Amino acid sequence: MAKQYKTYKKLDLTEVDQEMLKFWEEHQVFEKSVEERSKDNPFVFYEGPPSANGKPGIHHMMARTIKDSFCRYRTMKGMRVERKAGWDTHGLPIELKVEKELGITKEDIGTKISVDEYNKQCRETVMRFTDQWNDLTTKMGYWVDLDDPYITYTNEYIESVWNILQRLYNKGYLYKGYTIQPYSPAAGTGLSSHELNQPGCYKDVKDTTVVGQFKIVKNEASSFLFDNEDEDVRFLAWTTTPWTLPSNTALAVGKKINYLKVDTFNPYTFERVSVVLAEDLLKKWFKADNENGDFEAFASAEKKDRNKAPYKVVANYKGADLAGVDYEQLLDYVQPKGDAFRVILGDFVTTSDGTGIVHIAPTFGADDKRVADQNGIVALTVEDEQGNPAPLVDKQGKFVDEAGELAGRYVKNYKDAADYENVDVAIAVKLKTENKAFNVQKYEHNYPHCWRTDKPVLYYPLDSWFVRATAAKERMVELNKTIKWKPASTGEKRFGNWLENLNDWNLSRSRYWGIPLPIWRNEEGTKEKCIGSIEELEKEIAFANEQLGLDQSVPKDLHRPYIDSVVLCSEDGEKLVRELDLIDVWFDSGSMPYAQWHYPFENQEKFQRNFPADFIAEGVDQTRGWFYTLHAIGVMAFDSVAYKAVVSNGLVLDKQGRKMSKRWGNAVNPFETIGKYGADATRWYMMSNSNPWDNLKFDLDGVDEVRKKLFGTLYNTYSFFALYANIDGFDYSQDEVPLADRPEIDRWVISLLNSLVKEVDADLNDYEPTSAARKIQSFVLDNLSNWYVRLCRRRFWKGEMSTDKLAAYQTLYTCLDTVAKLMAPIAPFFSDRLYKDLNEVTQKEPHMSVHLAFLPTTDESVIDKDLEQRMDYAQRISSLVLSLRKKENLRVRQPLQRVLLPILDPSFQSQVEAVKDLILTEVNVKEFEYITDTSGIVNKSIKPNFKTLGRRMGKHMKSVAKVVGGFNQEDIANVETNGGYTLDLDGEKFELTLEDFVITSSDIPGWSVANDGPLTVALDITLTDELKAEGTARELVNRIQNLRKSKDFNVTDRIRVEIEKHDMLVPAMEMFNEYISAEVLADSLQLVDEVQGDIVDMDGTDVTFAVSKS
RNA sequence: AAUUAAGUAGUUCAGUUGGAAGAACACAAGUCUGAUAAACUUGGGGUCGCAGGUUCAAAUCCUGUCUUAAUCUCCA
Structure with a gap:
């Protein structure tokens, strides 16, 4: 007996998951899927390293499904796809987590806990959830080599990164500079933007704000601003941080903004003054009631109401006119060492707040510093203990000694002093009395706070190392154009714009757990060495030992603090100390194409074969993260793209479209989802529901629908096949029935199948998984199950094995086998189950798994568009007839004599004629009548x-x-x-x-008619006695079949039937006894007067049936 | 505020040079079934976010605007 196709009691996708996982594991299927493909035909994929210090969520399944699907697809196209896993292990989130858990702050590192101990803790923490990650990876069917991942904290990885840094250094891309960064004086540390984005960091605070009056210096450049000799003309500039006013060195105006000169009185000193501010903001500072008021009366009044001061607009200017005008220093505690106190143009100036004139303190604002540098304006600085320039506020957040009466005062209450007096208020009072304040008021605004100390952040100048990304901008833009982005807009617009507006990359992080910057410098910063390998470090250490009489060696661990103690030596014998900075963790992950192979120290050839990547995929949030760092490093260090194609997927939101988060309690647990619905249903849902780059509104009901519909239908289709193939012993050992000998419907489904293969292949090649998935789904549901199998059922169970029956088996087998292969990239579990269940019986292919098989190729010669069109006619005409039956209340079991079909187009008739029998059977009608001469009838x-x-x-x-x-x-x-x-x-x-x-x-007058576009169908609803009898016969067949089924007879059992005699049954029993008997496999069938058995409704009458096995 | 994407039925989504708006799910009523938690038929459901413009014709092209999301910068 031939081997039997496996049959199942019901569809259980989670059981399929487990069986397949076990099978893959036992037979090393993943390894085989790589090893069996030639090294000469590689498809290079890079895994973006996740950080294992958090638990995996459902959104991780999204990116990983995309990655896995395309890698599997390429494997099935015969390519070798090596997939090395990776772990991102460094960075601030890990440090923060460790500090939180240990209950320490950054200051405690090195005192309460040794750096050594701290790093050890980080190392453990970061890999804490690797088990969960590995578990998800396995359970969701993501094939990636977990046994040999790259880990960014290893010495090998660090060494490779150093090598890249040295390449950049040698090209002149690394430099040290000063920038303004968020800084927490209370914590004594700079903060990254990541830290500022922690929830609750931005708070509404009420601050004292000041509009300062900056007195204009009268000279040639400013003379146009003065109407007479004695006029006192001043600029108005607003600030929410009055403590920065002593550091003011410039005022910025907008080039195109309109400014006014307004003659008025100072509201505190009541001195006559002309103030300059933006036209748009006049109403904000002046009451319309007071315009053109009585100046004389106000001046001579004894008691003056500051709210009643008259004003008059006397002149207007463009911002461009004001640039270059000098003004007097507002608060002269410290003098500038260079050009200052001038009006400059700033592109960031708006008229949405303040006065349209922005106070510039280059030491305390990023924009301020940038615009000051551009205009040659210096910052106000004093010398610190080392003689280096330092801001007027020190790192503890208090004014330096040089700041006169402000010296020693904290700009905010950083020490929680009970008697803290607000410096902003003190400055405001001073300005008021000196006729330098135009307005002082409290103002509520949003300001960032340090997440740990809860104190306001300062923007503060800090030393940093930079990558001169701007120097490679043109090349990055150029090479970006060669990358295939999905969707294209992310590459052209989002990423393209970002490249166009590139800033230099701030590499420095003053933390502990990260890759140390391999640069050693002398004290003056005049001599330095950048180390690019451990070997080089060894040589340099030996040199330093010799020169300086030391006894050092290369540390076993390249992290801090060990590396910090290494001292090197310049060629002329000067001591060099390592720059204490770590590098941005994004540089770690951007270096993975090289560092994952420990290039260039090992695997040179392997690297060459695996660079650049053919394909990467991550969330769209990585556009300026990993996608950028990969690209930047690739271009700057190797003048190459790092990846040729990139898919950026959107977010996974909850079903209401809200972001998933633990706080909302709407996060979906991927393990539960997979456990309940199966990995395939989840994967298929994610790929088919919406394009991966659109945000996905994740709804578990949708996953269940996929399970029921697609997998349920496919399962049923297979079960149907297996049931009859087992009975008939079909094992595909017979020769193929030539296509020409197969019936129309077989050729039709084969034609569609080949079209499907072609389209799915094209979609997957183009990184369009959603389109591919929907096409497969539509084929399975609409064409294969609902049309082909439904219409062909009879061919499978009727009679002995014949050519027609064999053709049916072969056709259905081919469809199932091909569908299994097409869907394998997206639904790896069920497809493999299906493939194996088929192939293990027939042994048609030598592969033990669908993932070792090859994607079918399209046979263009069997694609017949005419055939596809006429089957479409057949489906639509059938629908029309069925709809007419419904309208006329004629059930399908009731045969009808004829269908009338108006022929509008000559080819139409021959097309329909070819599928006539299918339609007639489907709708239970005897014949077609075509009306060609339609005039007068239709x-x-x-x-x-x-x-x-x-x-x-x-x-x-x-x-x-x-x-x-x-x-x-x-x-x-x-x-x-x-x-x-x-x-x-x-x-x-x-x-x-x-x-x-x-x-x-x-x-058609007198007929029952229905339309579908150009198709029109009319139905003859006349019932003759014979038609009625035949209808009754079919009703009897139906009732008897139902009884067979309810009695659990086998489909092959012969039976005997006795039916209670009713008049309405007599014609049917007489005319169609043979037919009925044949249909229900009855050895005898008769009407009797008395019968014991099952009572069944026949058109409103209870009829008793006795059905028994013969 | 800027950039990018999205906005079509109760829901999820199609709708490709502009040509008289669709599917699935859900809901209601029915039909068919020798694979079905299937399928089929019929029905209700739409200011295609809003407002202008171009055009004989706009869901589609243009402008503005609103909402949502992401990113980044800033918050003087």
């Missing part, structure tokens, strides 16, 4: 063909539509017989052809 409707006519008729189109809309049956007939129509529009003639109209038959 009512038609007509409308203009907008597509062809619109272009020609243009604005007359509306009139045309009106005329054509008014056509009666005779007019339509004329159009048809004349093959066109001459349209007369107000004397203008237009020749219209038959093409310019869309004519459909809408009705």
Whole structure:
């Protein structure tokens, strides 16, 4: 006996998951899927390293499904796809986590806990959830080599990164500079933007704000601002941080903004003054009531109300006019060492707040520093203990000694002093009395705070190392154009714009757990060495030992603090100390193409074969993260793209479209989802529901629907096949039935199948998984299950093995086998189960798994578009007839005599004729009648063909539509017989052809008619006695079959049937006894007067049936 | 505030040079079934975010605007 196809009690996707996992594991299928493919045909994929210090979420499944699907697809295309896993292990989040858990702060490192101990802790913490990650990876069917991952904290990895840094250094891409960064004086540390984005960091605070009056220096450049000798003209500039005013060195205006000069009185000193501010903001600082008030009266009044000070607009200027004007220093504690106190242009200046003139303190604002540098304006600094320039506020957040009466005062209450006096208020009071403040008030605004100390952050100048990314900008833009982005807009727009506006990359992090910057410097910063390998470090250490008489060696661990103690030596014998900075962790992950192979120290050849990547995929949030760092390093260090194609997926939101987060409690647990619905259903849902780059509204009901619909249908289709193939012993050992000998419907489904293969292959090649998944789904549901199998059921169970039956088996087998392969990249578990269940019986292919098989190729010769079209007709005509039956209340079991089909197009009849039998069987009608000469019989409707006519008729189109809309049956007939129509529009003639109209038959008087676009079907609903009897016969078959089923008879059991005698049954039993017996496998079938058995409803009458095995 | 994407039925989504708006799910009623938690038929459901513009014709092209999300910068 032939081997049997496996059958199942029910579909259980989670069981399939487990079986397949076990099978893959036992037979090393993943390893085989790589090893069996030639090294000469690689498809290079890079795994973006996740950080294992958090638990994996459902959104991780999204990116990983994309990655896995395309890697599996390429494998099935015969390519070798090596997939090395990786772990991102460094960085601030890990440090923060460790500090939180240990209850320490950064200051405690080195005192309460040794750096050594701290790093050890980081190392453990970061790998804490690797088990969960590995578990998810396995359970979701993500094939990646977990046994040999790259880990960014290893010495090998660090050494490779050093090598890249040295390459950049040698190209002049690394430099040290000063930038303004968020800084927490209370914690004594700089903060990254990541830290500022922690929830709750931005808070609304009420601060004292000041509008300062900056007195203009009268000279040649400013003379246009003065109307007379004695005039006191001042700029107004607003600030929410008055403590920065002593550090002011410039004022910025907007080039195109309109400014006014306003004659008025200072509201505190009541001195006459002319102030300059933006026109748009006049109303913000002046009450309209006071405009053009009585200046004399106000000046001479004894008691002055500051709210009643009159004002008058006396002049206006463009911002561009004001640039270059000098003003007097507002608070002169410290003098600048260079150019200062000038009006400059700033592109960031707006008129949404303040006065449209921005106070610039280059030591305390990033924009301030940038615009000051551009204009040659210096910062206000003093010398610190080392003689280096330092801001007027020190790192503890208090004014330096040089700041006069402000010296020693904290700019914010950093020490929680009970008697803290607000410096901003003190400055405001001083300015008021000195006629330098135009307005002082409390103002609520949003300001960032240190997440740990809860104190306001300062923007503070800090030393940092930079990568001169701007120098490689052009090349990055150029090479980006060669990358295939999915979606294209992310690459062209989002990433492209980002490249266009590139800033230099701030590499420095003053933390402990990261890759140390391999640069050693002398104290003055005049001599330095950048180390690119351990070997080089060894040599340098030996040199230093010799020169300086030391006894050092290369540390076993390249992290801090060990590396910090290494001292090197310049060529002329000067001591060099390592720059204490770590590098940005993004540099770690951006270096993975090289560092994962420990390039260039090992695996040179392997690297060459695996660079650049053919494909990477991550979330769209990585655009300026990993996608950028990969690209930047690739371009700067190797003048190459790092990846040729990139898919950036959107977010996974909850079903309401909200972000998933633990706080909302709406996060979906991937393990639970996989456990309940199976990995395949989840993967398929993610790929088919919406394009990966659109945000996905994740709804578990949707996953269940996929399970029921797609996998349920496929399972049932297979079960159906297996049931009968087992009975007939079909094992595909017979020769292929030539396609030409197979019936129409077989050739049709094979044609569709080949079209499907072609389209799915093209979609996957183009990184369009959603389109591919939807096409497969539609084929399985609509065409294979609901049409092919439904119409062919009889072929499988009727009679002995024949050519027709064999053709049916072979066709269905081919469809199932091909579908298994097509869906394997997205649904790896079920597809493999299906493939194996088929292939293990037939042994048609030598592969033990679908993932070792090859994607089928398209046989163009079997694709027959005419055939596909006529089957489409068949489906639609059947639908129309069924809809008519419904309308007329005629069940399908009741045979009808004929269907009337108006023929509008000559090819139509031959097309329909070819599928006639299918339709007749499907709708239970005896014959077709075609009406070719339709005039007088069929009512038609007509409308203009907008597509062809619109272009020609243009604005007359509306009139045309009106005329054509008014056509009666005779007019339509004329159009048809004349093959066109001459349209007369107000004397203008237009020749219209038959093409310019869309004519459909809408009705056949006296018949029951239905339409679907150009198709029209009429049904003859006359019932003869014979038709009625046949209908009854089929009802009897149905009832008896149901009884067989409910009695659990085997489909092959022979039976005997006795039916209670009723008059309505007699004609059917007489005329169709043989038919009924054959259908239900009855050895005897008769009407009897008395019968014991099951009572069944027949058209409203209870009838007793006795059915027994014979 | 800027950039990018999205906005179509109760929900998830199609809708490709502009040509008289669709599917699935859900809901209601029915039909068919020798694989079905299947399928089929019929029905209700739509200001295609809003407002302008171009055009004979706009879900589609243009402008503005609103909402949502991401990113980045800033918050003087």
